[in-house]
Amino acid sequence: MNYTTRARIQPLAIAILILGIADVHAQDFAPLPKTAALPGDTNEKIELGKKLFFDPRLSSTGTVSCNSCHNVMEGGDDGRATSMGVDGLTGPRNAPTVWNSAFQASQFWDGRAATLEEQAKGPMVADVEMGMLAHDQVIGRIKDIPAYIQEFQAVYGDDSDVTIENAVDAIAAFERVLITPDAPLDRYLARQKDAMSSAQIRGMELFESTGCTECHSGPALNGWRPDSEAEFAPFPRIPDSDYVTQYELTADLGRSNASGDSADDHHFKTPTLRNITLTAPYFHNGRVNSLAEACRVMAATQLDVELTDAEVADLTAFMESLEGEFPELIFPRLPSRSGESVIRAPAEKRQREES
Incomplete structure (x- = not known):
């Protein structure tokens, strides 16, 4: 999507906010479910x-x-x-x-x-x-x-x-x-309008109007919905971007390595953006160290858009609203075997494996 198209959409976003019905701007998202348990998960x-x-x-x-x-x-x-x-x-x-x-x-x-x-x-x-x-x-x-x-x-x-x-x-x-449910975005979707800052709301609107939600939609912002089938997106879409060479984005053939179909070259699963602020470095090869740079790379290589510094700041603010509440985990004490290791010395290990 080019600047001209985006410019037509953003005034509409502002108008809707003025009218007090900002819910429309979250139409591509959904609250993260609070449980994923299946029957039998005791x-x-x-x-x-x-x-x-x-x-x-x-x-x-x-x-x-x-x-x-x-x-x-x-x-x-x-x-x-x-x-x-x-x-x-x-x-x-x-x-x-x-x-x-x-x-x-x-x-x-x-x-x-x-x-x-x-x-x-x-x-x-x-x-x-x-x-x-x-x-x-x-x-x-x-x-x-x-x-x-x-x-x-x-x-x-x-x-x-x-x-x-x-x-x-x-x-x-x-x-x-x-x-990790109950992120600021989830609370915002539940009509708690003060759950997100003005910068986060601007970033959400920009995220949608620029076209990011073509792939990053739904509760996990990865296109997933209950019972949805696996989909894979081309990356990069704009192969002549300078970022492609800088970060070696085409070195990995992606999906085709698994499918054997050359039509799947450079296709990858869309990753979740939940807690994206905590998972640097980014992309399939981990070559991009900062979230701000990842936003620039994605805009350029997927949407042919050059973001301003202000837009990058708003987008990263929006992504901060995706950090949810982590459940308390009590780390386990692992069972052991009294008086004897299950990890064998190399020579003994080889002998056992060859027998």
């Missing part, structure tokens, strides 16, 4: 999933847990351009936040996992992440700890076995409690 299952989420023994070196890259003590990411896994190895992509990940139609930047459960399986056996050779090895680690077996039986039944399906089912149940 407290016992959630607690088991929490322990597995925090347990580094599910990695080959015993040093990397789900929380290592998706730190729920902060923004649900790790603050790195790309995450570091076992043995100091790094992958090619930035770790998305785990907060509000239940409100997505697919997981990973390229959408290669349809569900939270499917997503949880991947990093365990990725060589640059948790580095296990196979899911059987993960389950072997869990079975080596008697208290885990007891907890699995308590959640899934005495006759159930410790399986990878049950393990990721529990992890997903825990991740579904990681939601």
Whole structure:
């Protein structure tokens, strides 16, 4: 959208505000649901999933847990351009936040996992992440700890076995409690008009009128709505922008790496903007360090718009209104095995794996 088009829309926004019906300007958004729990997400299952989420023994070196890259003590990411896994190895992509990940139609930047459960399986056996050779090895680690077996039986039944399906089912149940409702935007949508500052309201209007809501709409500002199908947006849309070269935005083919379809080149899942102020650095490659710069990059490469400093300030103010209330988390005490480690020395580990 060009400046001329945007200029036609903004006076209408001002007029509606004067009329006192600013609700119209939030038509592309919706309050974040206060629960994402599914039937069967019992407290016992959630607690088991929490322990597995925090347990580094599910990695080959015993040093990397789900929380290592998706730190729920902060923004649900790790603050790195790309995450570091076992043995100091790094992958090619930035770790998305785990907060509000239940409100997505697919997981990973390229959408290669349809569900939270499917997503949880991947990093365990990725060589640059948790580095296990196979899911059987993960389950072997869990079975080596008697208290885990007891907890699995308590959640899934005495006759159930410790399986990878049950393990990721529990992890997903825990991740579904990681939601952050009641942000200023949510309160504003609930007609608490003083919940957002004037700068935040200006930023919201600019966000809509400039065209950002073509992708960033709905309760999580990622296009997701209940029962919506996964969608992927081209990035960058304006390939001749100077930002494309500066931040190497076309080095990663994105969705086509997962789909095998060249038509999906440079398509990515639209990330949530909830708590975006806490998840720098930005984009799939983590190359952009500040939110203000990310706004400039997105406007230029997606909408062919050059933002003024005042507009950037208003947009970042609006994004501050997306920081919700974080639930209180009590960190788990992980079960152990008395007198013997489940993390074996390298030589013993190789011998066991080869047998």
